[in-house]
Amino acid sequence: MTTIVDVCGLTKRYDGGFEALKNVDLSIAQGEIIALLGPNGAGKTTLISTICGITRATEGTVTIGGHDNVTEFRAARNLVGLVPQEINLEPFEKVINTVRFSRGLFGKAPNDAYLEKVLRSLSLWDKKDSKIMELSGGMKRRVLIAKALSHEPRVLFLDEPTAGVDVELRKDMWDVVADLKKDGVTIILTTHYIEEAEAIADRIGVIAKGEILLVENKDDLMTRMGQKTLKVDLATPVTTIPDVLKDYDLVIEGDGLLYSYDTKTDRTGITGLLADLQKAGLKMTDLQTRQSSLEEIFVSLVAQREDAA
Numbered sequence: 099m100t101t102i103v104d105v106c107g108l109t110k111r112y113d114g115g116f117e118a119l120k121n122v123d124l125s126i127a128q129g130e131i132i133a134l135l136g137p138n139g140a141g142k143t144t145l146i147s148t149i150c151g152i153t154r155a156t157e158g159t160v161t162i163g164g165h166d167n168v169t170e171f172r173a174a175r176n177l178v179g180l181v182p183q184e185i186n187l188e189p190f191e192k193v194i195n196t197v198r199f200s201r202g203l204f205g206k207a208p209n210d211a212y213l214e215k216v217l218r219s220l221s222l223w224d225k226k227d228s229k230i231m232e233l234s235g236g237m238k239r240r241v242l243i244a245k246a247l248s249h250e251p252r253v254l255f256l257d258e259p260t261a262g263v264d265v266e267l268r269k270d271m272w273d274v275v276a277d278l279k280k281d282g283v284t285i286i287l288t289t290h291y292i293e294e295a296e297a298i299a300d301r302i303g304v305i306a307k308g309e310i311l312l313v314e315n316k317d318d319l320m321t322r323m324g325q326k327t328l329k330v331d332l333a334t335p336v337t338t339i340p341d342v343l344k345d346y347d348l349v350i351e352g353d354g355l356l357y358s359y360d361t362k363t364d365r366t367g368i369t370g371l372l373a374d375l376q377k378a379g380l381k382m383t384d385l386q387t388r389q390s391s392l393e394e395i396f397v398s399l400v401a402q403r404e405d406a407a
């Protein structure tokens with residue numbers, strides 16, 4: 099695994115003393131998609147702005163492709179594309195000129211063939227001669243991505259790429275991100291949408307109050323923390339848990355029982371439970387299992403940290 103972005107001991111104190119980032123360490127592998135999840139004000143935007151060198155860190159270092167983002171700012175910045183949260187486009191400018199201009203800002207020689215490829219991949223090619231003001235909100239968001247890709251960066255930061263866009267466009271954006279990954283681009287995105295992280299990320303970082311609470315492979319995270327529940331529907335509902343079932347983690351729900359178990363352990367206790375249900379004379383009509391979603395995992399992580407604070 100080659101590290102492309104390395105963040106070490108990053109602290110950001112804004113004027114007035116507020117600490118938006120507290121000693122953050124984060125290592126991002128080349129070619130991965132990492133989603134940073136966190137509530138409002140957690141420090142996600144501050145983190146990516148500081149990595150990109152737009153905001154100065156108070157303490158700590160960041161390297162991008164081995165270049166320090168302060169002492170070798172230009173070399174580090176050239177490797178990075180940043181899609182900001184806010185739409186900050188020139189309304190009277192044509193799409194094609196907007197992306198040409200962004201490329202020029204990085205001192206790159208003109209390359210219309212590359213820009214055509216970028217605009218085509220974002221379904222913007224037929225809008226290349228439209229003025230920004232004539233585009234829909236979703237198209238403007240894609241122009242922001244095209245701008246960020248105009249100088250052929252190796253790392254793309256997307257700050258809330260699908261905030262306020264409809265479900266269909268959100269899915270289109272996910273496809274765009276997946277295609278960029280196929281082209282070898284490393285992607286770091288911030289999001290409020292847990293389903294977004296669940297759908298596209300290889301790794302998930304959870305950030306709250308300026309601290310990284312966890313960074314973990316998405317599938318491992320779901321398995322490690324995933325509680326499963328087995329719902330047993332009963333032919334005749336019960337009002338109390340029979341004595342023979344007292345040792346199981348059971349609650350009564352509707353016409354049935356809910357059994358919680360841990361996917362980490364070798365023995366889930368399901369076989370014993372089913373046998374003991376029969377012993378108790380309870381007739382089952384249906385069984386369903388359910389695994390905790392990333393949303394439940396996230397809520398419980400942030401809550402644990404708040405309890406500990």
Ligand SMILES: Nc1ncnc2c1ncn2[C@@H]1O[C@H](COP(=O)(O)OP(=O)(O)OP(=O)(O)O)[C@@H](O)[C@H]1O
Pocket residue numbers: 112113116118136137138139140141142143144145
């Ligand atoms: N320029 C600034 N000066 C002072 N405080 C700031 C500044 N920018 C951000 N903050 C504060 O730093 C904290 C983190 O803000 P940041 O925008 O990084 O959070 P976020 O996780 O991106 O939030 P959101 O999800 O709402 O976009 C917030 O409490 C915010 O008010």
